[in-house]
Amino acid sequence: MEQVYDAIVVGAGIMGCSTAYHLVKNNQRTLLLEQFPLPHTRGSSHGQSRIIRRAYGTEGDHFTEMMPEAYKLWNTLQRDSGTPLFRRTGILFCGTEGEPFMTDVPKSLRKHSMSFTSLDSSALREKYPMLRYPSDTVAVEDQSGGILFSDKSLAAFQKEFVKNGGTLRDNEPVVDVLPGDIVIVKTNNGSYRGRNLVLTVGPWATKVLPTLGVQLPLKAVRVGVFYWKEKIPGTYGVDNFPVIIQEFGSRHNHYYGIPCHEYPGLFKFCYHLGPEVDPDNRDDVDESWVLKKTSACVENNFPLLEPVPAIVESCIYTVTPDHNCILDRHPTMRNIVIGAGFSGHGFKLAPVVGKLLCELVMNRKPSYDMSPFRIDRFHKSSKL
Template identity: 65%
Template sequence: MEVYDSIVVGAGIEGSSTAYHLVKNGHHTLLLQQFPLPHSRGSSHGQSRITRMAYGSDDYYTEMMKEAYKLWEVLENESGTTLYKKTGLLVVGKVGDDQIDGTVRALRKYSLPFTSLDGQVLRQKYPMLNYPEDIAGVEDHSGGVLFADKALAAFQGQFVKQGGILRDNEAMVDVSPGDIVTVKTNKGSYRGRNLVLTVGPWATKVLPSLGIHIPLKVLRISVFYWKEKIPGTYGAETFPIFLEDNAIRNFDVYGLPSLEYPGLYKQCLHSGPEIDPDRRDDTDSSWVLDAIKQFAAEHFPLLEAHPAITETCIYTNTPDHDFVLDRHPACRNIIIGAGFSGHGFKLSPVVGKVLSELAMQKISSYNLSYFKIDRFPK
């Protein structure tokens, strides 16, 4: 039976990026995906994601984002596809908040362009927002929109173009560890010197069977699209991507300018009800809609009162919202990427590089102490 250098299970953005980096480094690589591609059952679908350079007090993410921007550009050039639109990012919060001060510190530390806005200037520059003068803003000029579906397709396309094998509609049913790992699916059996597991919300089901118990929570995220009362008010040419930290029940609210659907502004709460990924619609999330409607009515007065379209996504959160990027403690040729906590997409070019380095047993490009499996109490 053929032996692959690496088998990657899970062809979301993290797994597809990992497979892409492996094949670029000469690894004979198999990428497996349980659903037919493209699909909307996980965390990587949809037309757009926010990207930004600064990560407040989390310097290690800001450091990784510097390379992520460069790697997105490489993928754009390789695929001949536009994957990013620069709009800038507006972060709002009370003067002295960690989100505001931390963002400014990170932008200064890495000499990144930004503009600080006091309450009065914020109200003057963005009259389409409604905030009191004790709310300030920071503009991260590197922020923008990633075209998510196109990015995922670009990673997969380049992977296949460079000799990778992609099999979709093929679910993993068993793993037999060893010097050569055997992966059984509903359609066959495959052998590899390394196995990378990037299975998204299904990590809660796959990892315990391998003796890995990470306290992951799988959340269903509602994504709302609101019609503008005046077309173009929140359009990509006039309004940046948006973030308010701890806006609702200590959760962030994100917004993206009208871009995907003409005249519809995208907004969502960075949280939702906990779910089983195989029964994602069995949970009531009406509280999310009620909360975000109240938020929009208060702070975005030029949006209609009710969202025109609602879509869903899934987050898989760790308790500290940092990723897991590590080797299995007992099976060193099994690599785990999990718990991307709703902010992994923008970092996926670097995540894929890191996971591929682990699989190839190279020295990591980054300090991975923040991402260890054993940081959680047993």
Template identity: 80%
Template sequence: MDQVYDAIVVGAGIMGCSTAYNIIKTGQRALLLEQFPLPHTRGSSHGQSRIIRKAYGGEGDHYTKMMPEAFKKWAALEQETGTTLFKQTGILFCGSEGESFIKDVLKSLHKHSMPFTSLDSCALGKKYPMLRYPMDTVAVEDPSGGILFSDKSLAAFQKAFINHGGVLLDNEPMLDVYPGDIVTVKTNKGSYRGRNLVLTVGPWATKVLPSLGVHLPLKAVHVNVFYWKEKVRGTYSVGKCPVVIQEHGDRHDHFYGIPSFEYPGLYKFCCHHGPEIDPDRRDDVDTSWVLEKTKACVANNFPLLEPTPAIRETCIYTLAPDHNFILDRHPTMSNVIIGAGFSGHGFKLAPVVGKLLCELVMNKTPSYDMSPFRIDRFYKSSKL
């Protein structure tokens, strides 16, 4: 209890680990707390793979601007820890001709002068015969993207944090916060003091933030992760099939596929949505509609996969209404920093998010425009 840390980071998912790592690299004293025993599969950062890409459609151009630095920082972490974290496979964006999804991806690629290849349905079928799409499908191939090895990435940040002198304590849930110039965090095992507190608590933001007087329109969502057996082993493997991101119609018809490598002979294909949940009762919800929706998509677009998944796993997204992150100070406690609402697309940006949250801790001018991430964007007439 006598020691005062420069920063206490609560939540050792990918964002908390990156933030703690960035803080400790500056020479600050940092404590990283995690409520569950590590490693665990209860939150949003577990599993073997995540997609990494540069192109963002619609209003996500601020993320595209961050991605060159994210790629560099992932490479630096690979070098520092001697761990391979990235596999370049290319990204194939598929959608209906004339719809905003493909138009926005193309706009992003053009704007940032990134190389790409456009494919109509005929060319798509010839290049990737394991895929089957309607005649009005347009595809855009971005060769720069691929797969992040998420479990290894999380472990690499934790290892690097500890190697730089950081303190990581797991199986220690936060029970209370006592604000002040020195913030006190009470857990089930003790109390810790810090000049700054960073909350990167994933889906538990829906519970923790209201207890601190911050009421944000966040929701935790149950996401099914499905793995489908190849009818002919190797058909959808790395080197033959790229990462696929497809959207037809509205957001709820958004799916993604990752080539088979995690489980031999199994292709990862998932719906990007699911029902709202209490993160402490993650599995007490009906997800049968997600399975049926995904099975229909597999039957229509992936003819060389078996029609039912061989493995089902679970992840949780924490969604903001605009699908933008929350990276900001508590409205009345300036030394409490919040990182939340990563909306199912934040993992690849974790090195940059950690840097930005570290800059807030150290009262530095942020490296990027923070207006898309501020809390007050949800409230037109008041701070809260």
């Protein structure tokens, strides 16, 4: 008799791996499928570093609420895998005094009794003379923030998943899904049967979900990942400079930086958005405007960096209109669970997201309020 899995998870990025890990830890026979040979660089979870932080603005207050557990779960994975996954550097939020970005972050931190330090423009210049901002710039420091080692985190979830009895198959793109009480998933290498299906397919959600009758306002965008050389070695090094997030005026001027760690003497600094792409043809897009925009920002705000990047890489975000993710069951096929649209800030939340998707599969009461993540928020006037 052909094996029936309790759950089949499609997509072995960080969300799929975390979900599969939680399922197998809850004694669910779980199959994890990935279309590319692992590891790969075609989706959203590759690379050496991501930011981890507790602080969000009030529109992301639900993420701030999740972050204490996310830290605990990252620590558990780090302990169980025996792999260092995190480095604390602190995180610095910079923006214009009085604008929503710089009022919402401390408001959310206060609400959740999380400590932080506020810096006025004078204190900011004194503490970080390697930054050059307008005179009305202020900052908030969260000392708990830092760097997640993303490649190592992904590998750790996969290792623990397999160690606990899970089945991982890569280089098997899904070619068809046949819904039913038992879902049949067909790949280029065969068919698999499962009582539940979890779709964590990253930017391919824009293609996969419509085939199952789910129309969502998802957009895949290519994000430039740039590394800038220090003019004076050590100026922006991981030992003396924090992760930084800056926003001046609007989300269209939102940038983030990670101190020199991945490559010696190279500071990672990126614009948070980019041009829309087809994930299967991600290189067929002009992102020169992103590089031009980011170079200008580096030249204006980071005087001790060369204004031309030394290394150029890329990533794909899957963005929703409200920048909240989708964690929900299919509207009519209740044994199909969807995790999508993480809008470039999901990686740090992955252990909690995996737990929530696992709870949906197992019909358990979710650990958090799921209303910000439901599909029907985009279809208030209909049933989809």
